[in-house]
Amino acid sequence: MGLAIPLQGPGGIFGPSCEAIAELCRRQTNQSGVLGRPIEFEVIDAGRRPDEVARDVRSLIDAGRIDALTGWHISSIREAVAPITQGRIPYVYTSLYEGGESRAGVFCAGETPADQIGPALAWLRDEMGLRRWHIVGSNYVWPVRSARAVSAYARALGLRVLSTSFSRFDTQDFGTILDTIEHGTRADGVLMFLVGQDAVRFNRAFARRGLDESLIRLTPLMEENMLLASGPDAIRDLYVAAGYFRSLPTGHSLDFVGDYAAAFGPEAPPLNNQGESCYEGITLLTSLFAAAQDTSLEAVLRVSEGMGYDGPRGAMELRSGHLKQTIYLAKADVTDFDVVASL
Template identity: 25%
Template structure:
């Protein structure tokens, strides 16, 4: 009974703290910014860092005097890696907490879950992670990479610079790898790669027993043609995957692996010596030599009070997205979502690689694409980059269903999926 009582007490205490952080601080003269990232559950590993990044950015903005003469106030909720809970928490943020914009989500399934809420309540979501494309919502701003800003340039690099002729598309079994691999397969075939030279493989989330998969890759790669692995393996399954590659003696010089979900944060948990030379494609690396990057890293280390913490690509996406929103609010003179939606198109802010990124009419942004090789110290060394910025493409040109679609949220078109052949907008909001 005693334990029951104390349990209740803690529960009350917890509720009180939650309420305190939520509403007690709320005064009329602040602008509220929602942060919708999982702080518990499987995605907490990646998303907690993004919550901290947002808190840091908001704190910095407040030091600069806030926005429109008001202070910014962060409202943090925890959707606990639970996809339906994302939608509930989003509704809570918009309806109850009255936030002006929300920065959040990591997995595509969580984004799909909150999408109807944002459209119904006409609010703003800034989504910072690379994703599979095939979507353009009036209410979502995609600051991560679309497939043509990550996957396609990476394949181009391997094909043109390394001379790869045989391809293994290895992915975790869910929507992002499946769609990306569909696009890549179509792209490779369009480039004249034979069907026999493409091997597509899926493994479940958290897969640990990689021995047969790696043996299969090894066998596929011993056919006399230069082979590379394009990996959309997600989360912590990467650690045993790379370990097995090292143990079976597959070096990056023989069969390079280019990954789209492995960044500095993921590598900080493993011994990278056997991985030297394997590749990753991103729009930002911590090792990038630029002044904005140096000061960002410095600020991050000061904020998180740990010099060993790394920065990564989704953090840069939040940096860009947040600054774009700030600029758009200044331009519109109000935080009203409808006004910000119009004002933000065309806004350009500095990215961390030393250039400017701009918000395009399709709600995607312009970014440089970098290919990096893993180093012994867990950092990436840039070995190739696109000569200019790449515009994010919402609808892939390589899929039959989407190649005729374009997205342009400016008037008069105001449509996320306008079909240039039939001249019709499907009328959906996304």
């Protein structure tokens, strides 16, 4: 399997967790193998430019070195890679994303705005009275398209989007955006579509301005590495909507935490959503191969609809190329997340 995960750039903060959790899944799966064969990974650095990642994926497929591709990476990488895998090998994209992917053979294991943002905005409106929002995001596919979707949710929910600001990916200075939030029309909250180190920098700058004293933040992408890197003084009233948190109190999740700790010990990279999504990607592929009794794309497509399994996120079911899953709303604590609702 090709394992495309970020080893540099803003998303590089997730890389060690993705590698460790994928290795746990590999060890567990290889106790019996898949169709009598062990899993091995070709790790692809998805923290580089999309064209560089796409070139490596094409080379690996042409050389017959991978039967499938999976891993957590941003949408611009998916847009570059999917045309290369299409018609050749199964590709499980594990990240949360903006929705709309429909290419045959591309299976999406992550959350979408319809599952995360709309229900979370409704919960915050009903439970906390939040109605006016600023949107902040990086200027690429996932944040831009997700922000468009939020406009539709806002109209349906009776909310107002006061401003929408995008910064370049891997930005160092959020001063202008924070000026807009601080001096513009007063909002109740800020909706963040920022990745990795970008979100860390934004959280720190947001708190330095004292904006966390009056504004709630909501994001679909904040995990344990980002929480620790932001620091305890920069996470006040920060809410996250996602399909997995290390703190989920379900039986499958608790078993997963125990297996990870037993395999790698207390010094392991934090167990997080992005790394766990790689576990889902590998599990989905192996389940598809087992059901098809073949690794070919044609055989996998014949058995994919309705494929289901239980994992750390709970019951998962593949419908129209997307894994259906429960989404949770959590509030950031010093080192973890307190789950407050199932959306």
